[in-house]
Amino acid sequence: MCLAVPSRIVEINDLLATVDVYGARKEISLLLLPEEAQIGDYVLVHAGFAIQKVDEVAANDALNLLKEIAETIGE
Incomplete structure (x- = not known):
């Protein structure tokens, strides 16, 4: 299974x-x-790309869901 993580761009160089x-x-x-x-855009990142x-709303929804899952697994 592949997972792409929403990430916010903070710097761009080429x-x-x-x-x-x-x-x-x-x-x-x-x-x-x-x-x-x-800069400021959210992108889905998979395998370094x-x-x-x-x-932003979709990115934050996905990040919050991933955080909930991680917390549940950690309990």
């Missing part, structure tokens, strides 16, 4: 971007993204 998820930052590739990304832009 086809590389730094994204933030709950304070964790990671460098990813924008090479596979079909549209131009901007942004694969799709998503709106």
